[in-house]
Amino acid sequence: MLRRALNFRQAIDDFVAKTRDLRQYELSDADWAGIELVMQWLKSFRSATTQMSTTKWPMLSSAHAIFRGLQESLQEDLAELPDSAPVKLRSALTSAHRKLSDYYFKVDESPFYVWASSMLPFIASRFG
Template structure:
């Protein structure tokens, strides 16, 4: 995490997952004549990581951060968990809970009737001697103003490069595209994934 530019919760989840896979590969590649103490040490390390990984389930924010990180797509997570039914179920449950949280606390209806649409439902216009202006494209203007599903639109985007993308800057640049979702992303991605920043300050103080 100390080498990560953005040590947020989604970084924790990704790094823990990568560490677990790395230890699995080490265990598979160990020769038969390896001293038992070495095999036991690698197994214990994998078990300890699994214990920490299970801690993530106690809070929804780790998975929510991953689902809102532009460097990690929902489809990538879904593909990664294909061989693990428990994680696949957890992913879908987390996605559903994130949608409920977004709809309840962040989503607002930004659609407003166009002037053409509102004029048809208002009182009859007063005759001023000028012909009434009629818009023949009003139906399309109304469609354009309808509120879109921001979560679904975000999850359809291709993931950004993990090394070069700054998630906070990315969301700030997309706030006009996702006027409600970017506020939720800021709240969740601002949660630090570790105390690395504090440790770096202490290290620099020497």
């Protein structure tokens, strides 16, 4: 839906400008830039979700890498966020980053990760 709005930005702006009742909802350039930014974040989460759901054999290491990549993407987005960005937006991104950090460390602390690592020589000798 956001992609469609961006594709038809000019038509939307023209329609809102011509319709008196809608003028209060007119979007500024900053609003449109915010929509583009949100669309980029949603793409990152969609990509991570797609990677997680299309894996035939889910592995802890791949989930770990996906969480870390998404977390790094959010960190970069937060650093590039303009000072004029609404506090709620900055807070939501920070919360998402923190939540991913929680998952990242839960995976890292998991005894299964250590167990799986110790089983590699056995699995390699049996199936390799």
